Amino acid sequence: MAILNLQLVPIPLLVLFYFLLASPPALACDAGDRAALLKIKAGFLNTGKFTSWNESSADCCAWDGVMCYPLDAGRVTSLNYHNIDGASGGLSGRLPDELGDLPFLSNLVLQNHSNVYGVLPLTLTRLTRLSFLNLAHNSLSGALPFFLSQIPSLNVLDLSFNKFTGLIPPEFSNFPALEYLSLEDNHLEGVIPSTIGNLSKSVSPLHVSLSHNMISGDIPAELGVPNWGMLILSHNNLTGDATPLFGANKAITYMDLSFNKLKFDMTEIDFPVKLEKLTLQNNMISGSIPVQINQLRDLYTFNVSDNQLCGLIPAGPVMNRFDDTHFLRNKCLCRSKDKCL
Secondary structure (H helix, E strand, O other): OOOOOOHHHHHHHHHHHHHHHHHHOOOOOOHHHHHHHHHEEEEOHHHOOOOOOOOOOOOOOOOOOEEEOOOOOOOOEEEOOOOHHHHHHHHHEEEHHHHHHHHOOOOOOOEEEEEEEEOOOOHHHOOOOOOOEOOOEEEEEHHHHHOHHOOOOOOEEEEOOOEEEEEEOOHOOOOOOOOEEEEOOOOOEEEEOOHHHHHHHHOOEEEEEEEOOEEEEOOOOHOOOOOEEEEEOOEEEEEEHHHHHHHOOOOEEEEOOOOOOOOOEOOOOOOOOOOOOOEEEOOEEEEEOOOOHHHHOOOOOOEOOOOOEEEEEOOOHHHHOOOHHHHOOOOEEEOOOEEEE
């Protein structure tokens, strides 16, 4: 094989070879996506937070919080601006309509910006590739945006720790691909739509948290479907019977119904065998704890304090993991016949 003799190569070519070897090729950046990002920046009140987002920088794929995939296509697929510094480092203002002008976006995270307020823009429905939407820990308000269910590829929706009010829209049962929904710590009221149970008919177990709201009424029997992975309904005003949620064949691993006004008999319950966490404290649950609970080998969180339970706590390897604080202030729940808690 011939060896290149650099002494015979013209100087201009040597210079070209040097720059080709020393400098990586510039990343592409779609002009339309770049223009949309600059409009998003301008839409917030404190644009100085986007220090690397400036018109003199041609490559938007290298801007803070922006990712493109594949790089040579230059299309923005992820926008992640998670404020880890608290209020001091957050954005302020409303969410710009131009968030909907990034057609290849699959991941959108604008989290922990206490001065981001207002309603969600309808333009988000144009993000047909969006699978991950996290707008938690902001000050967003108004009614829950029913139109989000029109995003066909959404897998994760986190609107927790905001100031949303009103009812859970029935349209939230129409997400075709949702696997995780968190609406916790808002100001929601009314009842849980019975159609929400439709969400858990997907292939993957569904994780839902509606805790720390003002939701009332009975838990719909339609929620007693087998494909919940996590169901957190704590710190609401729920009443009535929760037994449809239980059953040995259910796939659920984490259930939290604590701090409600639920009233049912635990005696006849069959616990889901895969349960790892079960918290039922501060309700009006009666009956006794079934012996079957000692078959739940993975159960490491359990609390039934502040209820109306009676009888002996079933002795066994599972119940022995929990000290008396997990059973306090019941009607006549006992470790032994002479020691009731």
